[in-house]
Amino acid sequence: MAEDLIQVAEEIQSTTEIKEIPIDKPLQDFHHHLSYNERIIFSAKFGDGKTYFLNKFFEVHKDEFEAIRIFPVNYQVADNKDVFELIKKDILIHLLANDLIEDEDFFDESIYAQNYLFNNGADIVFDILSDVPAVKVPAKIIQKSLKHLKKYKNGKVDSAESKRVQIENYLLKFEEDKGVAEYDVISELITRIIKSIQDKGKKKKVVLIIDDLDRIDPAHLFRILNVLTAHIDRDIILQKEIEDGVGNNKFNFDHIITVFDIENAKNIFSHLYGLKTDFPGYISKFISGKPFEYSLQNILMDYVFENLSERYGIDKNILKITKIREAIRKASVRDKIKLISGIEKEIVNCIIEEKETKFSSVNKFTCFLVLLKRLDLRIIDVFDDLLKVNKFCLFNLIGVNLYLGSDIVIGNDVIGIAVRLGSNNSNWSKITIKRHNSIVEDIEFLEDVGDIDISVLRSEVKLITNKLIAYVKL
Structure with missing residues (x-):
């Protein structure tokens, strides 16, 4: 399995610059564990x-x-x-x-003796005891003992070989x-x-x-x-x-x-x-x-979360919601690594114009939609989990695509979202709009939005998603 990581990483190196799954922290932890x-x-x-x-x-x-x-x-x-x-x-x-x-x-001497006795012990005992009851002449016992002593010395020489x-x-x-x-x-x-x-x-x-x-x-x-x-x-x-x-x-x-x-x-x-x-x-x-x-699965999961967050601006709290996390966990090693490569290539790259504002079709929310598609999920499947994270994360994820909403008003430094469907009353929050020349790159919320009806959120997210699906390649 681990060898597959390197092979897959080499295959997609040109697009993701991944060479190897880093395991530096577990290596350090194991060295410390081994030390004591x-x-x-x-x-x-x-x-x-x-x-x-x-x-x-x-x-x-x-x-x-x-x-x-x-x-x-x-x-x-x-x-x-x-x-x-x-x-x-x-x-x-x-x-x-x-x-x-x-x-x-x-x-040493004891080892030679042990080796000799291990191989010849039975013969020694048999030779000596066989004569003790029948023959009273000590000379024969001594003679046989000397014979075994000679064998022992020869055995010691043999044991001294390489x-x-x-x-x-x-x-x-x-x-x-x-x-x-x-x-x-x-x-x-x-x-x-x-x-x-x-x-x-x-x-x-x-x-x-x-x-x-x-x-x-x-x-x-x-x-x-x-x-x-x-x-x-x-x-x-x-x-x-x-x-x-x-x-x-x-x-x-x-x-x-x-x-x-x-x-x-x-x-x-x-x-x-x-x-x-x-x-x-x-x-x-x-x-x-x-x-x-040790778990490569956990290391790989953390690696996927880290790279998706860094490369595409998706909040880790969103990536770790139950359905997304489990879908990533079930994916093969190869598919896990491929999740973090080439997402932007599956988006039609163009400029979207809405409410006299221009922004790129390649942004963190469209990247998120591609990720869901790769995991065989839809936005409706994870909407409730997204709300559990918090609305602040949800709106930051949608970002510039909020211009596509119907019950949303965006000013220079504030945004208003209708409290109920069709209502003229809005909850207002401070935002920062990032621009590059005439293109809006992102909208960041500086504070959480107020109490907004879930049906409003569901309607707006559904509307925005349906408009963006046209830019996600099948």
Whole structure:
């Protein structure tokens, strides 16, 4: 969806000079939010441009953050218990693909031992215990122990190979095995690599982004959330890591961002566990603050309102009346952007003469009529809502076209509008008339009009609109 914005903007750039929908304010807000939250839920509805937003954010702040992004949508075929292994696999693939791993020795003695025992523990126990009950000669036990010690030393040499090779061998397991149990050595390795990036990047922060969680099976969604909150995923914590300041997040990431629609997750949670379950309490474990809620829809709506107001002089209060706002909201991204382009081209450009006054047919009220036409609305459809805004806004919107009214008298600095249909009595208000040479460009009300019968307003607006429709191209 977000990519469509740029494509559409490029298509209409020659007429509207739109290059990109601005998201500067949300980018600033998210940077502030990220600065004091370690675990973040980035909440946005499907199609709201969250991927575009995050790409833009980490592009702008590439010197401050190293973003590692994974997409669990591919985990659909995996068993729930294997999800964490797949997360580790994707993290490693990203680290390899972006040359974030240097060939250094990340393993210490305990890691070598753990690796050896993980792969050979059963053989060690079987070899030693098989002889203890039957043979009383300690020499055989010592002999077999020495044999395993030799294997261990050889294994240590093997483990000292390039960690890139170790990682590639680990990844090959996914090609050979249908399911792999959590491998603590690899978890340890990822943690140390992340720490290395942080140290060598002059305290550059490393961020894990788990995107498109809306697309995965609900059981996987909650499994991933549970896994990410369990930072201690091994039995032994190295004292050196504690001294070096290992953080509170999985694998020592500075920030973990999970991307999904919080409201959708709430509905799924209630469906799975019942309406009375405490979703806020449950979800609070996975974030260090409130979810960051982002909506491209709202940004785009504000952008449309701002541009229509600036380009064509239509008051934002009028643009935001219920029927107009909802019609704009329902429009596609492409149609939303097109709303603000080329309105004046759909008006027959000429000079209108009325009551010895000349004004252009291209003005804010005729532009408003074109906007209604594009939204498949008529003036009669929004008249009541226009009155709810206030009559002051309505008359300023009609502007120079008030010269077309029948129960309206316009002087140099005042305007009179009949209090009732056919009445000679009028309510008078002060106005400013803007002229360019002999052409009246606009009429602005300096004060609200008095108490005027709604039937008068409806009649005048209908009359003026019917006269102007001839200038709006079909």
